[in-house]
Amino acid sequence: MSPTITRPDLRDILTPLLPSLPAAALSTQPAPAILPLLSPILRQRVQLLSSASTEPWLRLLSYDKGKDARLAEVARSDRLEPHPVSGEVEIDWDYDVQTQYRRLDQETLQALVVLEEFELFFRLVYCVNDEAGGGDGWRVGEISVPDKSNPFASFEGYPSIEVAENSFRQQGENLHKPNPQPASSAVTHLAAEENHEEEDDDDDYWARYDATPARTPQVNRSPAPQSAQQQTVASTHQAVAEEDDAYFAQYDNVQPAMDNHDPDEAQAAQEITGSVPPLGLQHPASSGPRAGEDNEEANETNGGWTLAPSPGGRSQEEEERTASLAHPRPESSASSNGSNTVLKLEEQAGRQESSEFGIKQHVSRSIRSLFLLSRAAGIDRDEFERMVKTELDVLGMVEEDM
Template identity: 40%
Template sequence: MVQYIPPPDYRSLLPPLLACLPTAFVSPRPPPALLPLLSPILRQRVQHLAATAISSADSWLPLLCWESEPAQRLVDLVSESNAFELHPVSGEIDFGDVEEILYRQLDEETLQARIAVTDMGLVVIYLWCEGDQEGGGNGWRVSEVRPLESEGDNCSVGWWASMAQAEKKAKDKMMDDALREGEDNSVAQGGGSGVPTITGEEEGEHDDDDYWAQYDQTPGGRTPAAKSPGPSTTMNIHARMTSEADYYAQYAQVQPEMDNDDPSENRESFGESSLNGDVITSSAHQSTPPELAPFQGSIFCLPSELGRDSADLDLKYPAASSPRTRSTTISRLEETAESQSMAEVAVKQHISTSIKSLFRLCRSTGVERLDFDRMVRTELETLSMMTEDD
């Protein structure tokens, strides 16, 4: 939505501004009525710089102009002119004729209006401000006040008779600047030959693009339009699985550096080994007592045999010395006791650390050792009284 911007009404904008200008020679501080008339940037400039005035001779009037030489001429113009006297009948300043209002747009958000007061020799440049709470909301605010230049200075160059024309010229200028900047960059990169050269950074980017483009060169990556994508997808998955299997199969051919057994070496020079691979197992069998040897018979027998060999079975299969649940309970009790002891130690350490910290705090604030001991004993006695009440 395009916002409507009304043209500046110089009949209501100029009188309060012109009435404040002569007060610059009375007080080094600007009058309160002037600040709402200024743009936010110019308002901050006048407020901060006028507050640092050393003597009453310092005037805030030059701060309304952004250039030093025109600012000095502005002071001379206002001090020597009689046009700033109030009219005896209306009580306002009669500023006379005003030239045609001209407009200039610097960018998408900066629109200025130029009002030339010929009888007073002043040029007031207004800026359209949105959301200016100190100035009363949206409206035209004073951006600069400067003396009217002579015709030879071409001070009106770049200004246009309407806001639409100023907007169009601003867009054309931004487009021309962008094209000119692009041409300058191309000439600078091409070394003046008109052919763009590839820098080291761009060459590195092309290398990266070529590297990542290799992932698109897998088998079946491009499927003809007449075929279904199903078989192509299956072929891609099969090819990917085959390549992964071949990749991981290479690890079987790797000889670890810490492995003493190298299959690639010649074994004939070492002779036959006397180890059969069961040295540990055989030694375990030899060291096992007969009464602890594993049961070799069958646990399934007839009732007659069960009655005859019941005594032997009782000896061969003794009952467990302790139930499983009992050992679990004991382990839980041990863990609980251990956790409680650790918690008790942690609490004691915390109390000790807290008392030391309190003592350091008291010593840093100038509290004596006796006073600290007295406070601690008082608190302990209070705790004993609370315990007795409980």
């Protein structure tokens, strides 16, 4: 709190500011000569907001949005027209001006200047170390329209700086002065202290548990026999656990994505190998019970298919044995046997076709899996094709030895 603060020179502060208000109601940019008269906060507000707006900068001088329209009307009125000789707005600074002061805190001293004839008020702030404004001194912190009933109602100031300083000093002393306590409040204070001591004792007691290890004690089973309800709950938990095990056991039969061995394909290939030999192949000779089955089958189809050997390697016995090359024909003229034979041949042909299709699908999937595995290992498509062609060429050379 500085004792050298003097009253503001209203003539020097407001005389250059009043003629600029009509121009501020029309212009979007403030005059450079007006900015040093404003407080640092209001100066920064006007500079920043006026540069990004297309509206007149007069509205930036007031913090009350509800009074912007009235402030613009006052600025455009003929009250602020300067005198034609002096070029200044005519004001009687001794009678037309009312001023009050107040201190908000240790660093903020304000003055409210009201011009009732012009319907304007100026909130002045004493600024320290204001280089842009010319050093220490009074600056304009706000310009707006006062309330007609009581202009100083919201300000609550004092007629002089000395009275405002004394009032602020007394308020500070009253805040730090302890209030006397009655006897009843003293008793209450003692009871509160006793309760506080008891709470401290309770805190010490419960704080002992913080030193114990953070370990859950093991649950000891009671030697008493379990009740019917406990047995029911245990059986229910066991049934749920078995259902979960059965559900997750299904994933054991899932084929992994990177595993080339497919049990389903292997089983299909085994069924193909164990099925009826393709057409043109001779049934292998067998003895015992198998021979009896072949005789029964021969009654229907008159034997299976045989491969005819090359003409140069045949002997006379072989020619006689294969003279009656088994074509599917009924042994008798019964139409039922012929129909059964045709159905069996069609069934064999369908099996052979499905077997070939399954083998082709297996080969295709194997090549696709190998390609995906090679690509995952960083081998490109050209290198993979070259490897496959190389293996096919090698297979062609050793095909006769296989």
